[in-house]
Amino acid sequence: MNPQATLAGTRLNDIVGSQNVICDAQKLSAYAVDGVIPKAAARPGTAQEISELVKFAAAENLAIIPTGARSKLGIGMPPERYDLAIDMTRLDRVSSYDPGDLTLSVEPGIPLERLAAILAEHNQFLPLDVPFFERATVGGTLASGVDSPLRHAYGTARDFVLGMEFVTGDGALAKSGGRVVKNVTGYDLHKLMLGAIGSLGVITRVNFKTFPLPSSTATFVGAFASSDAAAKFNLAVHKSPLRCQAVEILSPAAVASMSTNRVSTVFGRDSSNPFFAALSVAGNAAVIARSERDLHSLAQSAAGSHCEFTRIEDLQEKQLWTAIREFSTTLQARPEAAIIKVSCLPSDFSAFFDESIIAAKKHSTEIAHVFHGCGVCYCLVFSPQNSPSDLAACCKELLDRSASAARNASIPWCGPELKRDLSIWGVPREDFPLMQRVKQAFDPHNIFAPGRFVGGL
Amino acid sequence: MNQRLIRELEHLLTRENVLSRPEDLLLYEYDGSVEVARPQCIVFPRDTSDVVKIVQLANRYQIPIVGRGAGTGLSGGALARNGGIIVSFARMNRILEIDIVNQRAVVQPGVVNSDLSLAVAHAGLHFAPDPSSQKACTIGGNVLENSGGPHTLAYGVTANHVLGLQLVMPDGQLVRIGGKSLDPIGYDLCGLFVGSEGTLALVTEVTVRLTRLPEAVKTLLAIYDRVDSATETVVEITARGITPAACEMLDGWTLRAVEAWVHAGFPLDSAAVLLIEVDGMREAAEEHALQITEVCKQCGAREVRVARDAKERDLLWKGRKNAFGAVGRLSPTYYVQDGVIPRTKLPQTLREIDRIGKENGFEIGNIFHAGDGNLHPIILFDARDAEQFRRAVSTADAIIRFCVEMGGAITGEHGVGMEKDRLMPLLFTEADMALMKRVRDAFNPAGLLNPGKIFPIGKGCGEVRIRPMPLAGEAADAPRAESSPS
Numbered sequence: 001m002n003p004q005a006t007l008a009g010t011r012l013n014d015i016v017g018s019q020n021v022i023c024d025a026q027k028l029s030a031y032a033v034d035g036v037i038p039k040a041a042a043r044p045g046t047a048q049e050i051s052e053l054v055k056f057a058a059a060e061n062l063a064i065i066p067t068g069a070r071s072k073l074g075i076g077m078p079p080e081r082y083d084l085a086i087d088m089t090r091l092d093r094v095s096s097y098d099p100g101d102l103t104l105s106v107e108p109g110i111p112l113e114r115l116a117a118i119l120a121e122h123n124q125f126l127p128l129d130v131p132f133f134e135r136a137t138v139g140g141t142l143a144s145g146v147d148s149p150l151r152h153a154y155g156t157a158r159d160f161v162l163g164m165e166f167v168t169g170d171g172a173l174a175k176s177g178g179r180v181v182k183n184v185t186g187y188d189l190h191k192l193m194l195g196a197i198g199s200l201g202v203i204t205r206v207n208f209k210t211f212p213l214p215s216s217t218a219t220f221v222g223a224f225a226s227s228d229a230a231a232k233f234n235l236a237v238h239k240s241p242l243r244c245q246a247v248e249i250l251s252p253a254a255v256a257s258m259s260t261n262r263v264s265t266v267f268g269r270d271s272s273n274p275f276f277a278a279l280s281v282a283g284n285a286a287v288i289a290r291s292e293r294d295l296h297s298l299a300q301s302a303a304g305s306h307c308e309f310t311r312i313e314d315l316q317e318k319q320l321w322t323a324i325r326e327f328s329t330t331l332q333a334r335p336e337a338a339i340i341k342v343s344c345l346p347s348d349f350s351a352f353f354d355e356s357i358i359a360a361k362k363h364s365t366e367i368a369h370v371f372h373g374c375g376v377c378y379c380l381v382f383s384p385q386n387s388p389s390d391l392a393a394c395c396k397e398l399l400d401r402s403a404s405a406a407r408n409a410s411i412p413w414c415g416p417e418l419k420r421d422l423s424i425w426g427v428p429r430e431d432f433p434l435m436q437r438v439k440q441a442f443d444p445h446n447i448f449a450p451g452r453f454v455g456g457l
Numbered sequence: 458m459n460q461r462l463i464r465e466l467e468h469l470l471t472r473e474n475v476l477s478r479p480e481d482l483l484l485y486e487y488d489g490s491v492e493v494a495r496p497q498c499i500v501f502p503r504d505t506s507d508v509v510k511i512v513q514l515a516n517r518y519q520i521p522i523v524g525r526g527a528g529t530g531l532s533g534g535a536l537a538r539n540g541g542i543i544v545s546f547a548r549m550n551r552i553l554e555i556d557i558v559n560q561r562a563v564v565q566p567g568v569v570n571s572d573l574s575l576a577v578a579h580a581g582l583h584f585a586p587d588p589s590s591q592k593a594c595t596i597g598g599n600v601l602e603n604s605g606g607p608h609t610l611a612y613g614v615t616a617n618h619v620l621g622l623q624l625v626m627p628d629g630q631l632v633r634i635g636g637k638s639l640d641p642i643g644y645d646l647c648g649l650f651v652g653s654e655g656t657l658a659l660v661t662e663v664t665v666r667l668t669r670l671p672e673a674v675k676t677l678l679a680i681y682d683r684v685d686s687a688t689e690t691v692v693e694i695t696a697r698g699i700t701p702a703a704c705e706m707l708d709g710w711t712l713r714a715v716e717a718w719v720h721a722g723f724p725l726d727s728a729a730v731l732l733i734e735v736d737g738m739r740e741a742a743e744e745h746a747l748q749i750t751e752v753c754k755q756c757g758a759r760e761v762r763v764a765r766d767a768k769e770r771d772l773l774w775k776g777r778k779n780a781f782g783a784v785g786r787l788s789p790t791y792y793v794q795d796g797v798i799p800r801t802k803l804p805q806t807l808r809e810i811d812r813i814g815k816e817n818g819f820e821i822g823n824i825f826h827a828g829d830g831n832l833h834p835i836i837l838f839d840a841r842d843a844e845q846f847r848r849a850v851s852t853a854d855a856i857i858r859f860c861v862e863m864g865g866a867i868t869g870e871h872g873v874g875m876e877k878d879r880l881m882p883l884l885f886t887e888a889d890m891a892l893m894k895r896v897r898d899a900f901n902p903a904g905l906l907n908p909g910k911i912f913p914i915g916k917g918c919g920e921v922r923i924r925p926m927p928l929a930g931e932a933a934d935a936p937r938a939e940s941s942p943s
Contacts, residue, residue, distance in 0.1 A: 100696040101799035172888040180797040183866040191648025212698025241672035286740035343638040437899035454643040
């Protein structure tokens with residue numbers, strides 16, 4: 001059967017109602033993934049409707065990509081096939097919220113910002129301070145696997161998602177985990193859904209552990225002479241009794257990229273100390289005062305030079321964390337650029353930094369680093385000459401070097417051109433056959449985001 | 458055929474690494490649960506290549522294979538339900554790497570949980586998951602059961618601390634997943650394998666995160682005349698957004714049993730105590746201790762004591778962690794349940810447990826991780842009395858059903874194993890379990906690895922494909938209840 005004819009037909013209308021089916025070519029372009037436009041989009045209102053949509057797609061061999069606010073659809077390889085977008089934004093309800101238990105159950109289409117407001121009424125929050133926070137939905141955030149500076153203290157979604165419901169490739173509605181904060185009943189299948197960019201199923205409900213908002217927080221910014229000094233300081237913070245919410249190191253180029261917009265006043269202009277560290281601490285006044293004192297002495301002993309930490313507040317503080325959070329999304333303004341994410345051990349950061357600078361120079365590209373102190377570095381690579389081949393060569397070298405150095409590297413953000421030349425997931429490793437088995441168990445007909453994930457999964 | 462297999466294993470591993478005499482097998486019928494199942498033999502691999510060879514051999518003989526750490530599990534996870542080979546990791550107990558700077562360690566699965574913490578204490582680090590059995594249980598077992606412990610309230614369960622695994626798959630293939638660096642590319646396989654109860658692969662190496670020891674620790678003992686006041690305190694602490702490092706409750710019956718043996722200083726006339734610990738930076742621990750003391754008093758605590766020094770603190774914790782040993786002095790057998798409920802439902806659930814116990818003629822003790830709603834009702838019974846055993850199990854089931862009705866789960870940290878498999882349908886639909894089985898079959902297609910666990914054994918179920926092999930010169934014994942060795 002011609003998929004176009006099928007989709008234009010009445011089946012989608014039967015399932016979600018004609019007002020929730022989009023077949024208009026112009027409107028569909030909003031659902032494009034790396035330039036591939038689906039043949040239709042459906043906006044289901046219930047998990048049952050999603051199950052019906054998936055059954056229909058499985059029977060007709062239609063490829064599906066679930067979408068939320070569509071802010072991060074560029075993460076992944078271009079789809080091999082893409083027939084139907086399942087737009088999840090109508091599933092945007094809070095299913096249950098027990099503030100006294102600090103547990104929450106939501107539909108995936110709920111925007112993070114709206115959810116944050118609901119939680120804030122009870123002095124609670126989710127540590128998902130992620131790119132596109134002001135647009136992103138819960139489902140897209142979890143599926144795309146983006147992280148947040150707050151992971152330093154709270155971990156990533158795998159540490160606070162308690163359970164999930166989802167529709168698998170045969171249209172079955174399944175679940176794993178539960179709604180309580182501690183639970184080992186059955187396999188933790190929901191962990192597989194995190195960062196899987198929709199290649200295993202459609203998330204229909206997410207259960208979270210929520211966290212109390214800290215009574216107060218403070219941000220401190222200090223400057224260092226070199227990447228090595230900043231890295232040593234980071235290790236000293238790890239070793240100290242301080243309990244930071246976030247520890248970020250910014251390279252001079254990253255600072256420069258931020259200074260062009262809102263946060264220029266945050267950073268000093270001392271060219272002999274071009275690396276910055278930004279830290280967030282939470283707690284009572286005594287904790288914050290102590291943290292400030294300790295930061296000075298930690299910096300001094302780690303970096304071997306006097307280092308002033310400045311406390312920044314209010315708008316400045318907010319702007320700094322927004323700039324760090326949105327570092328990856330600044331790419332939108334630079335089409336000839338890419339963000340490479342490299343996980344390396346904290347002790348390896350300085351070596352990685354030096355290697356990446358050399359690689360960037362070699363390929364006539366420039367590179368800017370934002371490093372989560374726990375060991376995840378986001379590197380913005382761009383070609384001042386707008387040369388796609390230079391950009392690709394530099395990215396390839398960084399991916400290859402990471403593979404041999406036991407780092408984990410991928411390119412979460414880049415234009416579709418770059419994806420013609422290399423896999424943004426790097427070369428599959430020895431665990432790839434296990435991932436194939438997972439994919440087969442969840443999506444036997446290969447209808448979810450085919451070809452987008454690691455190794456063409 | 459069985460003798461031939463054992464001779465081959467002896468050839469492979471040398472004779473001192475294979476046990477097959479009936480009196481040896483008896484020792485491996487048990488774990489910490491009330492379940493019993495006898496293996497055909499126990500083997501002790503010395504390294505990963507031994508494990509690969511054992512798995513290949515078991516495949517050739519089509520005989521089940523079950524991994525085992527210290528056998529402290531509480532759901533029959535390490536028992537050979539359908540007979541077969543038990544692979545004990547007791548001799549693969551080396552710490553392979555300690556990376557102080559990056560706060561990582563790589564260990565063999567047989568390393569005892571507290572030994573790792575001891576090995577890194579000099580650097581101010583520890584391995585955070587701290588099951589009560591931590592002086593005996595192994596990290597391999599912790600990984601496969603996704604073990605918890607009192608301090609998981611603040612620090613998370615084992616899954617939050619495992620970054621990489623080396624696996625021997627049921628077909629003998631050796632695979633590494635994850636590693637020391639964060640965020641491995643692709644599906645979160647570690648997230649799947651941790652807590653898979655030994656049904657997907659054998660683990661031969663574990664990469665873990667180490668956690669900094671807190672600068673300050675304050676341990677409080679809140680003493681109550683009413684159980685309700687204690688449970689209400691937990692509700693209130695949670696609701697106020699104070700996260701202690703640990704928040705444990707012992708009811709009057711349990712604390713008296715413990716006190717008689719450990720002399721931890723629990724007042725014998727109280728109805729319940731809460732053992733609450735706060736830690737972190739000095740300034741934060743001080744503040745939290747004051748806040749918690751205030752909540753305890755507001756909720757009706759008779760007295761709140763603060764441990765004056767490490768010695769007093771250790772004694773209080775000794776009382777908590779040795780509680781099950783103390784209970785073992787009172788009864789030939791006891792049955793510990795592991796249900797979880799939302800913290801807001803704690804008061805009514807404790808009342809219901811009491812009611813269910815009285816209705817069935819059991820006095821039920823409660824000692825549990827109150828802060829995360831993870832209950833451990835203890836039912837004392839005499840397993841030699843078949844009728845009492847049956848009643849104990851049905852009483853426990855009634856408690857679990859109530860937990861599920863409250864929006865909870867059937868196991869918080871002990872695992873489903875062969876103990877709660879029949880309760881899985883309380884939480885999971887056919888579709889949920891069908892997917893979980895597809896995942897299991899994707900890795901363990903012949904069902905030879907740890908058969909008969911997690912999934913209810915019904916008609917037409919995969920698990921019944923495997924027939925238990927009889928012992929050499931002996932008919933296969935049906936699993937039966939006997940008194941526990943504890």
